[in-house]
Amino acid sequence: xxxxxxxxxxxxxxxxxxxxxxxxxxxxxxxxxxxxxxxxxxxxxxxxxxxxxxxxxxxxxxxxxxxxxxxxxxxxxxxxxxxxxxxxxxxxxxxxxxxxxxxxxxxxxxxxxxxxxxxxxxxxxxxxxxxxxxxxxxxxxxxxxxxxxxxxxxxxxxxxxxxxxxxxxxxxxxxxxxxxxxxxxxxxxxxxxxxxxxxxxxxxxxxxxxxxxxxxxxxxxxxxxxxxxxxxxxxxxxxxxxxxxxxxxxxxxxxxxxxxxxxxxxxxxxxxxxxxxxxxxxxxxxxxxxxxxxxxxxxxxxxxxxxxxxxxxxxxxxxxxxxxxxxxxxxxxxxxxxxxxxxxxxxxxxxxxxxxxxxxxxxxxxxxxxxxxxxxxxxxxxxxxxxxxxxxxxxxxxxxxxxxxxxxxxxxxxxxxxxxxxxxxxxxxxxxxxxxxxxxxxxxxxxxxxxxxxxxxxxxxxxxxxxxxxxxxx
Amino acid sequence: xxxxxxxxxxxxxxxxxxxxxxxxxxxxxxxxxxxxxxxxxxxxxxxxxxxxxxxxxxxxxxxxxxxxxxxxxxxxxxxxxxxxxxxxxxxxxxxxxxxxxxxxxxxxxxxxxxxxxxxxxxxxxxxxxxxxxxxxxxxxxxxxxxxxxxxxxxxxxxxxxxxxxxxxxxxxxxxxxxxxxxxxxxxxxxxxxxxxxxxxxxxxxxxxxxxxxxxxxxxxxxxxxxxxxxxxxxxxxxxxxxxxxxxxxxxxxxxxxxxxxxxxxxxxxxxxxxxxxxxxxxxxxxxxxxxxxxxxxxxxxxxxxxxxxxxxxxxxxxxxxxxxxxxxxxxxxxxxxxxxxxxxxxxxxxxxxxxxxxxxxxxxxxxxxxxxxxxxxxxxxxxxxxxxxxxxxxxxxxxxxxxxxxxxxxxxxxxxxxxxxxxxxxxxxxxxxxxxxxxxxxxxxxxxxxxxxxxxxxxxxxxxxxxxxxxxxx
Numbered sequence: 001x002x003x004x005x006x007x008x009x010x011x012x013x014x015x016x017x018x019x020x021x022x023x024x025x026x027x028x029x030x031x032x033x034x035x036x037x038x039x040x041x042x043x044x045x046x047x048x049x050x051x052x053x054x055x056x057x058x059x060x061x062x063x064x065x066x067x068x069x070x071x072x073x074x075x076x077x078x079x080x081x082x083x084x085x086x087x088x089x090x091x092x093x094x095x096x097x098x099x100x101x102x103x104x105x106x107x108x109x110x111x112x113x114x115x116x117x118x119x120x121x122x123x124x125x126x127x128x129x130x131x132x133x134x135x136x137x138x139x140x141x142x143x144x145x146x147x148x149x150x151x152x153x154x155x156x157x158x159x160x161x162x163x164x165x166x167x168x169x170x171x172x173x174x175x176x177x178x179x180x181x182x183x184x185x186x187x188x189x190x191x192x193x194x195x196x197x198x199x200x201x202x203x204x205x206x207x208x209x210x211x212x213x214x215x216x217x218x219x220x221x222x223x224x225x226x227x228x229x230x231x232x233x234x235x236x237x238x239x240x241x242x243x244x245x246x247x248x249x250x251x252x253x254x255x256x257x258x259x260x261x262x263x264x265x266x267x268x269x270x271x272x273x274x275x276x277x278x279x280x281x282x283x284x285x286x287x288x289x290x291x292x293x294x295x296x297x298x299x300x301x302x303x304x305x306x307x308x309x310x311x312x313x314x315x316x317x318x319x320x321x322x323x324x325x326x327x328x329x330x331x332x333x334x335x336x337x338x339x340x341x342x343x344x345x346x347x348x349x350x351x352x353x354x355x356x357x358x359x360x361x362x363x364x365x366x367x368x369x370x371x372x373x374x375x376x377x378x379x380x381x382x383x384x385x386x387x388x389x390x391x392x393x394x395x396x397x398x399x400x401x402x403x404x405x406x407x408x409x410x411x412x413x414x415x416x417x418x419x420x421x422x423x424x425x426x427x428x429x430x431x432x433x434x435x436x437x438x439x440x441x442x443x444x445x446x447x448x449x450x451x452x453x454x455x456x457x458x459x460x461x462x463x464x465x466x467x468x469x470x471x472x473x474x
Numbered sequence: 475x476x477x478x479x480x481x482x483x484x485x486x487x488x489x490x491x492x493x494x495x496x497x498x499x500x501x502x503x504x505x506x507x508x509x510x511x512x513x514x515x516x517x518x519x520x521x522x523x524x525x526x527x528x529x530x531x532x533x534x535x536x537x538x539x540x541x542x543x544x545x546x547x548x549x550x551x552x553x554x555x556x557x558x559x560x561x562x563x564x565x566x567x568x569x570x571x572x573x574x575x576x577x578x579x580x581x582x583x584x585x586x587x588x589x590x591x592x593x594x595x596x597x598x599x600x601x602x603x604x605x606x607x608x609x610x611x612x613x614x615x616x617x618x619x620x621x622x623x624x625x626x627x628x629x630x631x632x633x634x635x636x637x638x639x640x641x642x643x644x645x646x647x648x649x650x651x652x653x654x655x656x657x658x659x660x661x662x663x664x665x666x667x668x669x670x671x672x673x674x675x676x677x678x679x680x681x682x683x684x685x686x687x688x689x690x691x692x693x694x695x696x697x698x699x700x701x702x703x704x705x706x707x708x709x710x711x712x713x714x715x716x717x718x719x720x721x722x723x724x725x726x727x728x729x730x731x732x733x734x735x736x737x738x739x740x741x742x743x744x745x746x747x748x749x750x751x752x753x754x755x756x757x758x759x760x761x762x763x764x765x766x767x768x769x770x771x772x773x774x775x776x777x778x779x780x781x782x783x784x785x786x787x788x789x790x791x792x793x794x795x796x797x798x799x800x801x802x803x804x805x806x807x808x809x810x811x812x813x814x815x816x817x818x819x820x821x822x823x824x825x826x827x828x829x830x831x832x833x834x835x836x837x838x839x840x841x842x843x844x845x846x847x848x849x850x851x852x853x854x855x856x857x858x859x860x861x862x863x864x865x866x867x868x869x870x871x872x873x874x875x876x877x878x879x880x881x882x883x884x885x886x887x888x889x890x891x892x893x894x895x896x897x898x899x900x901x902x903x904x905x906x907x908x909x910x911x912x913x914x915x916x917x918x919x920x921x922x923x924x925x926x927x928x929x930x931x932x933x934x935x936x937x938x939x940x941x942x943x944x945x946x947x948x
Contacts, residue, residue, distance in 0.1 A: 284829045
């Protein structure tokens with residue numbers, strides 16, 4: 001199949017038809033009217049700006065998101081801005097509820113559309129913003145000026161492609177390409193095909209500056225200077241892994257064009273038998289730390305979970321347990337954004353047990369003060385341990401210290417380990433010393449630990465996560 | 475106990491009495507006479523020099539070693555020198571046999587003494603030597619000029635102390651202090667007590683140059699420039715560990731003087747029950763590679779064994795098996811120097827098994843040529859493995875490849891391991907790829923591998939080595 005015919009198939013599926021467009025225009029107009037009425041009722045100066053992909057005609061057929069910004073006078077203080085914003089939001093979206101980004105705003109549904117109604121300051125240009133959200137109307141304006149119909153179509157290709165490969169979204173779970181970044185890239189390379197041809201050859205760090213006004217330097221793999229703000233990298237949240245993922249799939253698409261890259265089949269859930277087979281064949285020891293995820297929004301939850309995963313891997317390592325691979329799963333509940341389900345830290349261990357002793361390297365013998373202190377401390381323990389140990393029970397782990405002895409010019413001791421069993425460590429209070437995240441730390445107190453065959457209990461809820469784990473792809 | 479009274483006790487045990495001295499003088503004179511007669515019979519110019527501790531009166535009571543050098547004209551070529559040396563040697567020691575150091579010589583017993591009869595060149599000074607052994611008469615001469623009776627007594631303290639702590643002998647098993655080095659140190663510090671007081675404070679590298687004529691720089695922990703040869707470090711073979719050992723026990727002797735440091739009790743052999751207890755308490759997996767040591771002298775055998783031990787540790791590591799601690803044992807047979815008994819490479823493993831997959835990190839995705847080559851190679855294998863694996867037997871290790879997938883900006887695969895069981899690897903032909911030593915490599919072909927409880931078979935022959943292994947001391 002040629003790339004041309006693949007894109008033609010994709011185009012049919014992602015382009016909203018006339019009816020969908022008309023329906024959107026009608027709803028958007030109604031919402032604008034309701035918002036203006038609410039402003040009038042409040043007796044506040046202000047105007048309404050439609051932003052986001054629906055505003056620019058770059059939405060994918062079937063998307064039902066409307067982002068509406070209410071620009072209020074720059075003289076208002078933050079409390080007033082938020083207060084007016086919420087009042088208007090509740091007026092326009094009677095069943096809406098408050099969410100929190102830069103500041104609180106109202107989110108709700110209206111005639112089947114998901115609507116965000118966000119208050120911002122009416123400032124002269126993007127360099128004089130008072131709140132981060134003030135930038136958004138300028139982004140919208142920039143893109144409206146730079147996107148023609150053909151580029152809008154190509155933005156849809158790019159978005160659908162990024163969704164297909166799992167790299168779309170600037171949320172802190174995905175750390176992928178935001179809508180704005182995607183649109184800028186399509187503009188900058190003047191189309192979807194030139195973009196993927198260029199990306200296939202990228203040598204990160206890649207720096208783009210559409211308005212040629214950037215001054216600062218950034219450490220990121222991809223730097224796209226915001227056309228409306230020279231000090232901002234639009235791709236700041238994008239991970240190096242998603243840059244690599246995009247490059248990989250751009251090459252795939254060019255080498256072997258196929259619609260599946262835009263619309264991949266959903267993964268099938270892993271069965272218990274398959275899980276068992278993977279574990280037996282890999283000869284690793286799976287272990288899961290399971291707890292109720294704290295009720296915070298994803299952008300707060302995911303960084304904490306990744307931090308905690310790293311902390312537990314380090315904690316296991318410090319106690320001698322090598323982690324082969326690990327991942328985080330969170331139950332999809334379909335509940336509101338700040339109501340979370342069960343979270344799982346999933347590890348494969350090289351071995352579930354370690355020796356009862358660990359090697360501890362002391363100072364060089366020649367450093368007399370330290371060396372004597374070290375030797376005396378441990379020689380005394382070794383002596384008394386050796387005596388105690390004579391009466392030790394068979395099969396019991398050692399509490400005995402071996403040494404000090406010499407390796408090259410240093411003293412060495414073999415000290416008893418605190419834990420010889422990974423499950424024991426993960427269940428212990430000692431686990432709470434690892435780095436976590438404020439809310440995850442509390443939640444982790446109520447953890448359950450499943451080791452070995454016990455992880456089969458995860459299949460019901462996390463079968464799809466486990467399928468992805470055991471069939472990892474770029 | 476004071477250091478003084480400890481030394482007084484030691485002195486009584488190490489000083490040869492008048493009868494022992496007289497006996498030695500008589501035997502030495504007989505040997506000299508026999509050697510002169512042999513020289514006369516051969517009609518070769520030459521003289522006989524007694525060297526070593528017996529010559530200098532620094533031997534320990536009970537020692538029965540006589541080193542006799544036959545100095546032959548410097549004009550002889552090497553073949554003649556050796557030929558004359560062997561002829562004289564066999565004449566003087568009719569039951570002697572040939573050994574090989576710098577060149578062949580005759581070793582035998584005479585009236586209960588162990589006699590080495592070594593031919594060397596008669597050169598003007600140590601800087602004009604033609605063979606390494608030519609140096610020895612100059613060493614002897616230097617020490618005869620510098621050692622009085624009191625220093626000779628202190629040399630005996632130092633030798634006995636170094637023997638007691640296991641650091642005496644410049645053979646390549648011990649890599650300790652040679653007799654000559656010990657004598658030079660006692661001279662340089664003007665006595666045994668000043669020597670140990672200084673050594674307790676040494677900050678290696680320590681450099682001594684009795685004749686103040688050294689030019690070269692050396693990397694060793696202890697450098698003692700040969701008074702008869704400015705280009706030679708007398709302590710070149712001494713290991714950093716034995717320097718540290720000497721420092722440690724010097725401090726011990728000063729802090730708590732005791733005769734046991736000079737005459738330590740022999741270790742008791744480890745019982746099977748004790749071995750079992752150590753293994754259970756330590757929760758490591760012992761494994762022994764047992765083979766007939768090749769019939770070469772110790773100075774050839776031991777470096778090869780240590781090289782092989784390091785090679786096998788690295789080989790195990792490369793296959794994922796972590797070694798906790800390891801050592802080499804060789805059976806003491808009491809047979810001639812080049813007839814060796816059984817050798818053991820003894821390892822404690824962290825775990826006897828490893829996962830069936832190992833992580834392999836590929837190139838960054840951005841390096842297009844390498845990245846595409848890597849991805850295509852492994853993606854094809856992964857595909858076909860996944861298909862094969864469907865029919866795999868339960869419990870079987872994987873031959874399946876997982877990935878490629880992404881971690882940060884790189885491709886990663888999890889490849890099947892060749893061995894998941896350490897015993898299997900150690901018994902396999904793959905072990906022969908590790909670095910060994912020419913003769914040990916051949917011997918290793920006939921190895922047996924004992925894993926876990928099977929190592930109990932070692933107790934009978936290697937009980938004392940195992941006792942030292944499981945009660946390691948400086």
